[in-house]
Amino acid sequence: MSNDNQNFFQKVYAVAAQIPYGRVTSYGAIAKYLGAARSARMVGWAMNGAGSIADVPAHRVVNKAGLLTGKHHFDGTNLMQQLLESEGVEVVDNQIQNLEKYFWDPFKELEEA
DNA sequence: CCTGTGACATAAG
DNA sequence: CCTTATGCCACAG
Numbered sequence: 001m002s003n004d005n006q007n008f009f010q011k012v013y014a015v016a017a018q019i020p021y022g023r024v025t026s027y028g029a030i031a032k033y034l035g036a037a038r039s040a041r042m043v044g045w046a047m048n049g050a051g052s053i054a055d056v057p058a059h060r061v062v063n064k065a066g067l068l069t070g071k072h073h074f075d076g077t078n079l080m081q082q083l084l085e086s087e088g089v090e091v092v093d094n095q096i097q098n099l100e101k102y103f104w105d106p107f108k109e110l111e112e113a
Numbered sequence: 114c115c116t117g118t119g120a121c122a123t124a125a126g
Numbered sequence: 127c128c129t130t131a132t133g134c135c136a137c138a139g
Contacts, residue, residue, distance in 0.1 A: 008136065008137090009136095026121085027120070027121055027122090028121065028122070031121080031135095036135070036136080038122090038133075038134040038135055039121090039134075039135045039136060040120095040121040040122065040134085040135090041120080041121050041122090041134075041135075041136085042121095042135060042136050043120085043121080044119065044121065045118085047120055048119080048120065061120080063122080064121075065122095068120090069120055070120030071120085072120075
C-alpha cells in the first residue's frame with residue numbers, strides 16, 4: 001500500500017495515545033515499533049504536530065536516555081517535567097529517574113496485549 | 114526533483 | 127562533561 005507513508009504520523013499518534021498514565025517511552029522505541037527504527041527523528045517531528053492533538057501526550061515521550069529533550073517545545077520551561085511529575089514520574093534535571101520502572105515498551109505492551 | 118530541516122542515536126575528540 | 131560530526135528517514139516548501 002502506498003498510504004503507509006502518510007500513516008506514519010498517524011501511527012506515531014496512535015502509539016503515543018496508548019501510552020498509559022505514569023508511563024513513558026522513547027522516540028526510538030516508537031520508531032522501531034513502526035518499522036522505521038532510523039526514523040526516530042520523525043517520531044519527534046510527528047510529536048511536533050501532536051501539539052495540536054490532545055490525545056497525544058507528547059510529554060510522555062522522551063529520548064533513549066530518559067532525557068526530556070523535547071521540553072523546549074512545550075509552553076513553559078519545565079512544563080513537561082511538571083506534567084510527568086504530576087503523573088508520578090520522578091524527574092530530576094530534565095531526566096527521568098528509574099526510567100526502567102516507568103518505561104513503556106510498545107512491543108511488549110501492544111504485541112502481548 | 115531538490116533542498117532544508119528536525120522533540121534521535123551513536124561515535125569521536 | 128562538553129561540542130561536533132555523521133547517518134538516517136520522512137515531511138514541507
